Amino acid sequence: MGDDFDPDYHELVQRRYFEDLVVGERFPLPSRTVTDAEFAAFRAVSGDNHPIHYDIEYCRAHGHPGLLAHGFQVLAQTAAGAGLFAHVIGGALVGFVEQSSRFLKPVYAGDTLYPLLVVTALAPQRTTGLVTVRSTIHNQHRTLVLEGEQRYVVRRRHAAS
Numbered sequence: 001m002g003d004d005f006d007p008d009y010h011e012l013v014q015r016r017y018f019e020d021l022v023v024g025e026r027f028p029l030p031s032r033t034v035t036d037a038e039f040a041a042f043r044a045v046s047g048d049n050h051p052i053h054y055d056i057e058y059c060r061a062h063g064h065p066g067l068l069a070h071g072f073q074v075l076a077q078t079a080a081g082a083g084l085f086a087h088v089i090g091g092a093l094v095g096f097v098e099q100s101s102r103f104l105k106p107v108y109a110g111d112t113l114y115p116l117l118v119v120t121a122l123a124p125q126r127t128t129g130l131v132t133v134r135s136t137i138h139n140q141h142r143t144l145v146l147e148g149e150q151r152y153v154v155r156r157r158h159a160a161s
Contacts, residue, residue, distance in 0.1 A: 012087045017157040018129035021089075021119055027133070029083035029115035034069055036109050042073040069107040074146055075099075077115045078135040085117050085133070094128055094153040101135065101148030112140040117150070127159040 043054055051058035052068050059067055078101075080086040086093070107113065114137065121132035131154050137146040 011090065013084055013090075014088075015090050015092065016088050017092045018122065018124065018131065018154040019157050021122060021131060021154070023119050023122060025119045027080075027083055027085035027088070027117040027119075029078065029080075029117065031112055031114045032077060033112045034073075034107060034109055036067070038073070039067055039069065039109055042070055046070065046072065064106065064108070066108040066110065069109070069111075071101075071103045074103065074107050074113070074137060075101050075148075077113050077137055078117065078146070078148070078150070080117060080133075080150070080152075082115070083117070089131075089152065089154050092155040094155060096150065096152055097130075098151040099135075099148065101146055103146055105139070105143055105145040107139065107145050111145075113145070114138045114140075120149070124156065126156075128153050128155055130154075 039053060043049060048070055052062065052064070053070050054067065056067060059065075080096070116136050116138075117133040118136075119131060120134045121130075123130040123132075131152045133150050133152070135146070135148045135150055136144060139145050
């Protein structure tokens with residue numbers, strides 16, 4: 001018993017290749033409420049000590065009702081590894097090669113964020129393909145606070161001849 005176990009097939013979801021992806025396919029990421037503890041952790045990781053992120057009185061004096069999340073802290077919520085997309089392309093992933101984003105509205109401690117990745121373009125190459133996904137984050141008020149694009153190189157099941 002147990003002799004047929006192979007860790008290569010211990011998967012959360014079935015593996016997929018470039019050809020298996022579809023434009024319009026959606027990959028929601030788990031929602032998260034941004035906390036004061038995450039602000040402190042991000043400050044420690046990033047070294048960003050600007051008071052707009054950590055001094056409530058400074059924020060209020062500049063028209064913000066609370067601590068303002070750093071843009072990269074918000075962007076990190078779109079990390080593909082936090083959801084199923086990274087598992088779906090799993091072993092076929094060659095690399096994460098590009099990211100762009102626009103920060104549209106402020107995010108404050110206590111906001112709940114709803115990240116989403118949507119496949120928007122598939123560009124086949126000989127042995128791989130370039131997968132473009134639109135990344136968005138809405139808050140609890142259904143307001144779009146971030147939008148951008150990410151690009152991944154993903155192996156094809158069979159190389160084109």
